[in-house]
Amino acid sequence: MQLEPNLAATNVPDEIRNADTPCDKAMHATEPLPSSEGVMLSVRGLKKVYQTDGGDNEAVRNLTFDVRAGELVCLVGPSGSGKTTLLKCISGLMAPTAGAVLLDGKPVSGPPKKMAVVFQEYGRSLFPWMRVRENVELPLKNQRVPKAERTRLVNEALEAVGLSHVPRSFPWQLSGGMQQRVAIARAIAYQPEVLLMDEPFAAVDAQTRADLEDLIRVVWKKLGVTVLFVTHDIDESVYLGERVIILSSSPTVVQEDIVIDLPADRDQLNTRSTPRFAELRHHVYKQIQLAKKGHRPASASAGKDARSD
Amino acid sequence: MTALKSVLFALTLPALLVAFWYIATSGAKNFFIPTPALLAEKFVSVWFSDRFFSDVLPSLGRLVIGLVSASVLGIAAGLLIGSFRWLRSLTEPVLEFFRAIPPPVLVPILMLLIGVSDLMKVAVIVSACVWPVLLNTVEGVRAVDSVLSESARTYGLSGAARVRYLVLPSASPQIMTGIRQSLSVGLILMVISEMFASSSGLGFTIVQFQRSFAIPEMWSGIVVLGLIGVIMSFIFQWTERKILRWYHGLREVENAA
Structure with a gap:
């Protein structure tokens, strides 16, 4: 892997990056952005209800988050948390029931030119x-x-x-x-300016997956592309992401949005054995467990998370 | 080595059948069943002559034109019907109705409408051959993989590019199945169209021989039909292997897994 620490580090304010706080209080990426400046992808109050014969099925209730240009953000959530639905709405393959997706400030109504999607089913894509x-x-x-x-x-x-x-x-x-x-x-x-990845490594073996994870980090650093990486794998989300957005169980809201303050230069052997990785992994794991039990963030009842305008 | 083996395998059964035929006809003298030697002799004398140009080639020409037109028509209509659900709902009952009509009954009607001409004979062939191609194409278009389709959409493939790079190749295995079915149907209709009203062609000639009790000559005509079928099938298989190389490779990999 190349040594380009500055590239990744610019995405995260130094005080957060260097803070040595216990993880449960740490690193919430919730400080409001100065403006919409630098935001590449913006999901605003996204809601998706599937109409079925058996009645309405609310897959995504209210999702609001931003991804800044050049960021690598992982979306992680319990299985059935509407990750794929969300991704389809973001990529313009599916129209949301309510809310909007903004790409570089413009609403997404169909597959945008600036976006590329990598699907889980490589054999079928x-x-x-x-x-x-x-x-x-x-x-x-x-x-x-x-x-x-x-x-x-x-x-x-x-x-x-x-x-x-x-x-x-x-x-x-x-x-x-x-x-x-x-x-x-x-x-x-x-x-593309935005690369969406829908559990791309879920169907490959563990060793190949490790290689591919490193490949994504390298490509991301080299091209400066904005990456939104959806996964159900907690370790993967922490290892890859500069930020991890944890989704609640369905109907989905943002459970937590945390900054991953691991060094920009990561490798499978050492990064995964650092205490900080273990802490972050522990934290995300706990949140996922809570999500599975049906715990919802306080802000969800108000219909917004800390980031919404 | 394996090529030699497969040729041997392909020739063994025909050789055995001819041998059986030879033995069965060597003693008895049935007017309606010629010996292999007589049939071979008639085959050469009847078909390696002007008849090849006056009867065989025109028949083959009409067959090829009919098959190509039916394929083009079937694929084009199949792409449209397969792509739009409303069009499918609209056309399905009508298509089932027309498909159920045995094409030979159309021959007299087409004779009246178009007249006794090459066009009429081609129309008869098309009226029968279009259905397998059409229905298989519809199925193929409908079966385009959803993930593949979404991939194509995210990369902005739409309209003609979508048809060319996604829908047509994806449906090509089914389309080829449809064309294969239409080959044998086409051969049948080629003969039938020439039996009704014609002054040349394979079907016409065979019926002529039949009516004039030229029995070995009649049989030799039937052999020609069989050979045309075999050759068409070989040409088709060869073409199919070329076009669907990816498909057979993919299937092999899937079956091995």
């Missing part, structure tokens, strides 16, 4: 009739990016995910982890 290279190239071709530019972007993206050696393979000829790398390469080549 790549085109099996196209080779690796064609898969990565297709979105650019569709955007009518000139050929030379396209070739450069695809090469760089494949290089970045360590797949320069298999451009002529079909996705299904590759292992699961490699297929997910192709999906990540496709997202990178698209040059």
Whole structure:
């Protein structure tokens, strides 16, 4: 991993980063932002109710949070907490029942050009009739990016995910982890400002997952892209994120929003064995347990969290 | 080695059948069943002649034009009907009705409407061959994977690009299944369309031989039909392997897992 501590550190005020407070009181990312300046992605009072024959099913009740430009934020919540629903609303694949998603200040009403999504089901998100290279190239071709530019972007993206050696393979000829790398390469080549990831590593084995987590950190640092990473894995959220937003159980609200004050340069072996990692993990775990039991943050009853305007 | 083996396997049963036929016809003298030698002789003398150009080629031409038109029509209509739920609801009962009509009964009607012409014969072939392609395409379009579809949407693939890069390739296995079914249907309708009102073509010639009690010649015509079927099937399989290489590879990987 490259040493670029300043890049990540700029996202978090120093007093929070350096504070040596006990974790239960620590690091709430709740101080109001000076303005909407620097906010890349803004979720405002998002609500999603599915209409079914058996009556209405409220998947997401009221979600409000911001992601600043260049931040890597993990969304973690108990299973069935509407994570995927939320992501579909953010990516414009689904219209929310109420509330809004703002990308760079503009409301999202369909899949935005500045956004790329990496899905959990790598086997079903790549085109099996196209080779690796064609898969990565297709979105650019569709955007009518000139050929030379396209070739450069695809090469760089494949290089970045360590797949320069298999451009002529079909996705299904590759292992699961490699297929997910192709999906990540496709997202990178698209040059999004926001990268959404929906439990991208849930279906790969543990060792591959560790590699891919590091890959995401590297890519994020290198490209300065804003990443919203949805996961149900607590360790993963703490290891990856600069911030972790914990969701309550369904109907979903924000349970807690915490800053992960681990060093910007992380590695699987050492970071995971630091006391601070254990503390943060413990804290997130506890919150998830509370969420599962149905505990809701005080602010939820008022229909807003500390961040809302 | 394996290629040689597969050729041997493919030829064994035909050889055995011919041998059986040879033995069965060697003693008895049935007017309606020629010996293999006589049939082979007639086959060469009848079909390796002007007839190949006056009867076989025109028939094949109409068959190919009919199959291609039916495929284009079936795929285009299938893409539309498969893509829009309301169009599906609107057309489904009507399609079921037309599909249920046996195409041979349309021959006299088309003769009246279009007249006795090549166009009429092609129309008969299309009227039968379009259904397997159409219905399979509809199913294929409907079965596009939801995650794949969402991936395409997030990357801004819409309209024609969506059809070209997502829907058509995704439905291609079903489309090919439909075309394969329409091949044999097309061959049947090619013959039938020529039996009613015609002055040339394979079907016409076979019926001519039948009526003039040229029995070995008639049989040789039937052999030609069978050979056309086999050759079409080989050409189709070869094309399908090329087009659906990804699909067969994917299936192999899935089955191995």
